[in-house]
Amino acid sequence: MRAYHQIPVNPADIPNTAITTPFGLFEYVFMPFGLRNAGQTFQRYIHQVLSNLDFCVPYFDDVLIASNNSEEHKQHLKQVFERLSQHGLKLNPLKCVLGKPSVKFLGCLITSEGVKPLPEKVQAISQFPKPQNIAELKRFLAMLNFYRRFLPIAADTQASLHEFLKNSKKNDKRSVSWTDVTLAAFEKHPYYNKILKI
Numbered sequence: 001m002r003a004y005h006q007i008p009v010n011p012a013d014i015p016n017t018a019i020t021t022p023f024g025l026f027e028y029v030f031m032p033f034g035l036r037n038a039g040q041t042f043q044r045y046i047h048q049v050l051s052n053l054d055f056c057v058p059y060f061d062d063v064l065i066a067s068n069n070s071e072e073h074k075q076h077l078k079q080v081f082e083r084l085s086q087h088g089l090k091l092n093p094l095k096c097v098l099g100k101p102s103v104k105f106l107g108c109l110i111t112s113e114g115v116k117p118l119p120e121k122v123q124a125i126s127q128f129p130k131p132q133n134i135a136e137l138k139r140f141l142a143m144l145n146f147y148r149r150f151l152p153i154a155a156d157t158q159a160s161l162h163e164f165l166k167n168s169k170k171n172d173k174r175s176v177s178w179t180d181v182t183l184a185a186f187e188k189h190p191y192y193n194k195i196l197k198i
Helices: 011-017 038-049 070-086 119-126 134-146 154-165 180-193
Strands: 019-021 024-026 056-059 062-065 103-105 108-111 114-117
Touching (some): 062 070, 062 103, 114 119, 154 180
Antiparallel strands (some): 019 024, 056 062, 103 108
C-alpha cells in the first residue's frame, strides 16, 4: 500500500477526486498521490502520528530514526512501529533500511558524525569542467547551490559567477567571457569541496 493511500478522503470531498475511466466514473476514498495538497496533508498527518518521539524525523513517506546504539535503536523502532500501527499505517518492508550506521537521505549522507554531502556528488562538482556557456554555468551553480550550507562564504565566492546570469534565458548558449576574477571564483570550488562537512 502506498503511503498517501492510507489517508482517508473527507466524505464531502470524495466527489472532487473523481476521474473518468473507460469503465465509468472513479472516486478516491483514500488520498491519491498528485492532489494539490496531498504532500502537505500527508506530512502534517505523519508529523502528528509521530509527535513526541524526539529521536524520529518524519519527512513525507520517509522516517529517520536516530539512536545511540543497537539496543536503543530496537526500542525506538518498537515505539515507531507501535505508533504507526495505532494509526493503521503500514510500512513497505522492501523500502525499509533498519539498523544502519549511515543512510543516504535527501542528497546527503547522515552518520553519527553529522550530515555530509554524498562523496559522488562532491566528486561530480570537483570534476566539473569550466563552463563554456551560460547554460553550463547555471548547471554548475545549481550543483554548488545544493550543498551551499557546506561551503563557507559561498555567496561571496560565487557572486562574480552570478553576474553572468543577469538577463539570461533558459538554455542560454551565450559563451562565458572569463576574467581573472571570475576564473578565480570558479577555480576556488575544488578547495571548498575538501571541507564539505559539518
